[in-house]
Amino acid sequence: MDTNDVSDVPQFIQMLERQKEILKMSAAFAGKRPERREPLATLVFRHLQHLQRKATPNQYSFQTSFITEVYPPSTAPFESLTPLFIRDLTLQTHHRGRYILLRTATPPSKLTGIMTTVEDERGDGELLALYNQDERLDPEHIIPKDTVCLVKEPYYKTTSNGTYSIRVDHVSDIIFLGALDSRIPLNWRNSQVQNWSAEKWREHGNSAVRSGNFTKARASYTNALSCPTDDQELLKIRNNRAYANLKLGRFDEALKDADVALQLCPTDEKALFRASQALYELNNFQESLSYLQRLVERYPENASAQKELSRTKLRIDEEKHATFNFRQMLDTVDKETTSLDCATYIGPITIKESKGRGRGVFLTRDVKAGDLLLCEKACAAKHSLDSKSRISLVINTNTSRMTKGEQANVISQIINQLYQNPSKTHSITSAYSGSYQTVKEIEVDGEPIVDSFLVEKIVSLNSFGCPISSAKEFRDYRKMSQGQDSEKSGHDSSGYWVFSSHFNHACIPNVSRSFIGNFMIVRAAKDLASGEELTLEYVSAHLNEKERQKKLSSWGFICDCKLCHADRLTPKEKNQKRAALMKTVVAYFKNSEQWYASGTVTKSHLDKIVKILNDLEATYVSPAFEQPRFKLLSPYLEVIRIYRNLNLPREVIAMAKKALSSLGFEIQTVADRLRVTSGPGLFRSDFTIEMFLHLASAYGYIGNKKFRDDLVGYEKKSKGEASC
Incomplete structure (x- = not known):
């Protein structure tokens, strides 16, 4: 939701098609042994050369995670498996009922996964590729040279460059053997440590702690x-x-x-x-x-x-x-600090069955617009701090869906949380209700079983694109928008919020969300009654109806809300006229900053653009409360800002009322006071809040303090959202 979906970008479509072709070619070798395996010495030499090249810093990084063949994790107890060796492996095969014992012959290398060269007891070598390992740890701490490990039911495959590898996607499919494990062959054992005392092992662990290698320390204490x-x-x-x-x-x-x-x-x-x-x-x-x-x-x-x-x-x-200090939270987050030390607050809401929609989120009491409903800490989140020099891409060859950004990192975080803290398993995995059949077993031989592909499906359908700060993003976007369509592109940053993943979709939602670091804040977008289902938008309502339905197909449903229905009724020629007029509007505002600086913009200039906005209004066929004019939001705001800079408060008032009316709001005068009745999404975005503030300021400028105070009162309902 609001992630950076690049499934339609030609550059990435080419990558997808190329990977599908590689998979098709690889399938021809299924069940066969490689015609020629390279000797261990050659593999080691090539890997060490690669490590030397990686030692030279690269200004740019492009990481691609391919979700290709989906397969279940091993659930077999070790005692039920029989050994095999590298020379017995056949390509594109999951060797069910077998295990392979390996020792690393080189230090690891970090690409999309962790790569290292391994040998078996017979001295044969191969590449070992580990995926979804803990990103926080140095690969040298996970699998250093001379590590002995068991891979359960190994998957042997061809790689994209024509070589071969033993690939491990499920973290529970590999067992790292401690120095005292009896399964280590005698000639691979470190004879010096076999007779160490518990105290000696503890001191060895303490030394590892001092050097910052907590993986090694944990292993030493376990040996002790x-x-x-x-x-x-x-x-x-x-x-x-x-x-x-x-x-x-x-x-x-x-x-x-x-x-x-x-x-x-x-x-x-x-x-x-x-x-x-x-x-x-x-927690x-x-x-x-x-x-x-x-x-x-x-x-x-x-x-x-x-x-x-x-x-x-x-x-x-x-x-x-909910005693949050949102101002302090905002002041805390920056590029170095995106994880906040706060608790999750769940307000007057609950999760229960929604007719025809699986589970949903419902109110347990009446609420007012702007009321805080949820302030949730992310189960996992990763903010993209440099999307130009570091590009990360998830390509699913099964669904042809491609996402640019940090989604792969979020998947890895959750996989490792489930493996390291199995007490979280139910709360995280219960969010999935799709058709994918995962394994029933949750542990084997006392260790948790984690299905990486189940996590990928959960994250792909339930993760949110998220800025570090919604407030800062809005301020930055205001500087850049200049009359363009107010729809922002998806975020490279990504996160997964367990409770929030249960909100169902509506093109015009009744709650609004904002972000501070790894926290999502959800507020009522309008007055709502107890028992109502709460909804968020999965895709932006700024897109046309066909674009929305195409993106929503990933979730397996067709939206038939009032907005979608109204958009379907719009004749083709009106849509074409709207698109042409929007191009004119964007071109007109492109250099508005220079106009401000030079003082050349006048009211007569604006009269022309107001005429175009009126023509745009005429391209809509349904009332604004059914078909809000979201595409006009940013142009209206730009005109209002220019009127304000020209000190034309009455024009600001007229245009702000017109803009709010185009979103379904009604502003009426009742007994010398101003009354606002909600459209489909009262205070649904920072842009509508800005409109109310401009309107209040203009009334104050002309001396109508009552109307100004009435509007400020409405704005304060959403103060928490605006500050987030």
Whole structure:
């Protein structure tokens, strides 16, 4: 929703067709062994050369993630699998019922995925390609040279450049073996560490922590736990592994480690603190508070605990009473800080079945326009900070849908959240109600199973394009629009909000959304009654009806709202005339900034454009409350701004009323006061808010303070949205 869909861009269509052709050619080799496999030494040499080339910084980066053949993750217990070797692998094949034991022969390289060269016990080599690994971690920390791993039911395939690789799309399909794992062949084992004590392994882990390698530290602490030792040493190891797990985002495991430590010593200071931190990161603020209260009661001098106690109480207040400081949130976000430390507030809304539409979001009480309904923290979000030098693209060859931006990163984030914190699984995966059949099993051999392709489907249908700040985006866009169609292109930045993903579509929605960093703020766009279903727009109403329906087809439905119906009734010749007139309008305003500077723009100039706007109004066949004139919004605003610069308040008033009327608003005078009745979307965007502010300012300029105050009152209903 509002993501940067580039499915119609010729440059990317060529890439899609080329990939489909490669897949078709690869299918011819299915089930066959490669005619010639390169020796391990050649593969290693080529990979090291590639690493040397990558060491030279490149000004531009273009990453493409292809969603090609969809296949389920392995659900087989390890004991049920039988081994195979590299020379046994056949192309384009999922080797079900088998596993392959590998050791890395080179350091890893990061492209779209993590690439490294591996060998098997017989000395044969091949390329290993890991996808959807944790983007926060250095690839050297994930799979350094000499790592021993098992790939369950390996997928062997040809690559786009004609070589071969063992490809792992599901993070749960690869098992990284610890140094003491009995499945490691004797000749691959590190003999120096086989007899280390638990204390020695803990010290080894501590050294890794000091160097910032928390993956290595966690593995060392896990090895320490497999060694015989006393309770005092166990307490240290559990606390240390809890710390490493916190740093790795493995909050479920951190909580388990801390709770085991508390069983060994119920008042342990570190264990209480780490349990509270894990619960805080899992958004379980109330339970986090209970651990902190135990901690400060036992250790009142612990300043960090006191600070965390205050912070957690703030989150609980936000969660219950929506006590957000939106101004402070706005001041905090920038290109370096896009993740805010706040709680999710769910207001008078609930999720339940919507007739013929799956699940939807409904009101539980009456609300007024501008009321806060939801302030939700993203499950995963990635903001694109440099879309010119770094381009990321997701190409789905099955649906022919292509999205430019950070969607691939969001998919990877969620996959790793599910793998690292399986307690989140139900809340995230329950959003999907499509036809894709995922596996029923949720874990095997004590480890979670994650279906990467299910996550891709969830994100592709439920992610939102999102600016770092809606308020800043609006200010920047005002500077650039200059009379053009006020529809903004989709965002390269992307995020997934679990609760918000349940809103159904309407071309004219009854709620509005805005963003501050990784938070989505949803407010009522008009007065609404208890029991009403709440809707957001999946695609922009500024598009014509055919364009909207084409984009909505990705969600598998045809919209038949009043706007779509009215647009279908519009004769072809009127649509053609509207398009031609809009070109004239855009050309007219193209140099409006220079007009302001030179002082050459006059009221007579504007009379011409007002005439064109009147002609544009005539191209609509239905009343504005059924067919709002969204395409005229930006031209109207530009005329209003020019009138204001020319100090023509009465013209501002007339044009602002006309513009608001074109959106379905009614502004009437009742007993010397101004009354606004809502159209289909009262305060539905920052542009309508700006119109009300211009109108209020103009009334104030001519001395009508009553009307000014009435309009300011309406504007304040949406103050929260405007500030976001």
